[in-house]
Amino acid sequence: MRDFSLPPLVEPMRAGGLADSVYDRAEREPGFAQLARRDGPGDEWTTVTASAFRDEVLALAKGLLADGVRFGDRVAVMARTRYEWTLFGYALWSIGAQVVPVYPTSSPEQVRWILSDARVVAIVVEHEDHAMTVGAVCDAAPSLQRIWQLDTGCIRHLVEQGREVPDDLVDGHRRAVTPRTVATVTYTSGTTGRPKGCVITHANLAAECDILFAGWSDILAEPGERPSILAFLPLSHVYGLMVQVFCIRCGVLLGHQPDITPTELLPALASFRPTFVFAVPYVFEKIFRKARQVAVEAGKGDLFDRAADVAVRYAEAVERRDLGEGSGPGAGLRASHAFFDRLVYRKLRAVLGGRVRYAVSGGSTLRRELGLVFAGAGVTVYDGYGLTETTAAVTGQPLGRVRYGTVGRPLPGHAVHIARDGEIWVRGDVVFAGYLDDPEATGAVLRDGWFATGDVGCLDDEGYLVITGRKKDIIITSGGKSVAPQVLEERVRAHPLVSQCLVVGDNRPYVAALITLDPEALEHWSRLNDENPSDPRGALRNEELCAEIQRAVSMANNAVSRAESIRAFRILPAEFSMEQGLVTPSLKMRRAAIVKMYAAEIEELYTS
Template sequence: EKLCASIKNTDTATLLYTSGTTGTPKGVVITHTQIISEVAEAFTMFGVDDKDVSLSFLPYAHVFGRIEHWGHAYMGFTMAYAESIEKVRINLTEVRPTFLLSVPRIYEKIYSAIGSQVDSSPLKKKMFDWAVGVGRQITDLKLTHQTIPLDLLATYEVAKRLVLSKVTSAFGGRLRFAVSGGAPLAQDISSFFHAAGVLILEGYGLTETTAAITVNTPFNYKFGSVGRPIGDTELKIAADGEVLVRSHKVMKEYYNNPEATAEVFSGEWFHTGDIGIILQGGDLKITDRKKDLIKTAGGKYVAPQKLEGLLKLHPLISQALISGDQKKYIVAVLTLDSEALQKLAKTENENFTDWKQLAQSPWIQDKVRDLIAETNAGLASWESIKRFLILPTEFTVESGELTPSLKLKRKFLTQKLHTEIESLYN
């Protein structure tokens, strides 16, 4: 009790380091004020209580993982620990969580695995497309607050029993909602899962804001947005489109780095480094990461995360790195999903000795070229991908290519793959 009485809310509680996607990681000083503000206001918005169960697999070096841990202590829900990232899909069916906190990469992998299984059979694909189509009709009516006709509702129940229940079962069968944060989630993925009966709610925040400052909730969500401000959070958009935030959730400072601290504060307003707009109704939509924007030789701005997200919608693509700053055109460095690749090869009777060799074969080059053409069909000419390169191995956290939350370390990869990227312009 004496120890607790001696601690002030303004005392430093922990140091968390930024992911280092665009440069050297910085230490973020978080006080008890930020933690209490985040945990007390965020979890109550979701209606979480002590009867809930979560499956934890986020690293505690990442602020999102810490929030789940602190939320467990504050709310009293049961928190199970996944054996490993590789076993998350198995652990989901064992633990059967009622809610889930995750980074987009996990949802992308599940989405790709479903797509890969469905594509293996024309009949299976036809049935699945029909069921998801029915689900999308339900989604559209729900999002526009319209009445769902009884005949459509009956058809949806049939679709769930025959097809869509397999998707909800993959998450354990009793998931009320899942939260996605740490990086952008493609709208196609969130709307797909909603149509299949799994609600994924996207939020937005940074290490410097003690995780989420805006979030969609089970009672108010809009796909393509990152939701409305949490609790005391205030937002405004700067003249250049940058999102500024004022809240008790914002860090005290960068550890031993007054210069970097001064750069991100204008009085009480914190500069997030992200470009966004506030939609009618108050929802925030993030459009670009300010530091990541590519400016082509023709003076056009391209958002790499948008293109990378579109490419990863294809089950074959594991990771994508878009490049083209001060160049005449945009290029992509790709890694392939080994499981999806081997499954496709067997389906099409392609012989191979190992998947790395297969990834470099003319057959797969043609497949990927078709996928990129499909992606380019929905893009403006200046942002379309003109050339690509497939790497023989996937990016990993251990190699320093991904952050613990599975985001690309863009600056590191651009330097490491400089020769390969430049070869695409020769």
């Protein structure tokens, strides 16, 4: 199958903009609990009503006008995922300004490029370090006139500055916003070159959120529970930004968690107790690996592994039944599943706060086996696919008909086309308006209403999409064999010890790989094998560890032909990091940068 589409579920946005939902809900339901916030880790969550949030947004919008921000101006926000980010976003949209997200981990060169390319007039930063970064590069951004710093009370100062501005002035600006007005210029991650500014309208974001709510609202919470979501993905990424808008627009209680590391995120999930989770595969992998590690340390590793196996078999049986291909789990499997639910699965669900039964994964494809484990443990993960240019998801798993290992079918009202070379093209209301001031790049990807994603994949007979890689990532060996690295990389990464895997082999006689290990998993392995946990480099020389990684590589090779298999690999002493410029803030590998940095190690793979 080369084409698949679904009829629309919702009407496109006809008038107004995203900020209207804040004012409209405050008018209809002033006491509605719209957000929950806390001052720091361990503090109690306090609710913010719709009317209180509207008042804060309005007061800040007046301050922005008083300080010179005008309709159509671009204002950057460089901060972690926190309440103030959302407050600034809606205040800016209230006066028709455009939000330009900047990752708080961005390098000075990245900040310089975004501020100059977008001609930003002002920027919100979180603290002094961010302010110094901006100050060091502002010479390249002559349009930049203001830097506001959150930890020095910039919101309070702006609100005070705007006290004399009449409310009607903000209302006038807000009413001038139309669906086609630009809401945000969000930059791509830059995995294949310099980041490009994606022009995303109010209608794009509204379509994304309205479609998801119309099609999947029934799984946001159990009957009788109020839906709530803890936003921990970067709001600087279109996925995180969409989650924020989804909650405010659709009346879902929204909390913020700025740190995504397991030591900070897991306690936040336990205290906030969301009913639904939007995450990336990294989060689900970390949760699973941490749960298994705890079980092994308690002497219950075998029990955990048996429980995971039962979860996979149970979820596969349910999958076949839901797709009309089987009768569901048999009596024996149901009994085993009930047994492990009491001993293992309940604890795994508790990590997410105890109330989550459904979740969404995006950013990259969730491994089929991991999706089955979570489903069998009582948390069905709906995998989707999208890009910055598609305002987050453009495909998703249909309700009650999940096909694990795929990224679902096109969102209602959208279409997917597989070009002759295997490239995925998509069409619909979530597709962006183009790249900022770059008609040549825009024309290269927007073709008669279709967006050429640059990804490669296929559609099955039911219209489910399978992603097989990026066009630019395809490796061609010196023997002429074309290899899609993603399949191998994902299978190697399935091993509990492995953190990252980069497959190489362009113009080489065979395929090889650079592999990094998960620091926590390596420390755990070192303790169990009488190695010094504080000497990870020493552990890398351990023959048993190398043999364990060889087994992971051999298992991955079973999925491909011999000509495509990994013949050699190198375990690196540290993970690829954002600080080195080797991964994007959304944790995607920057292949060219990695190949350049590790050129000597790659050469050894072919000369040793």
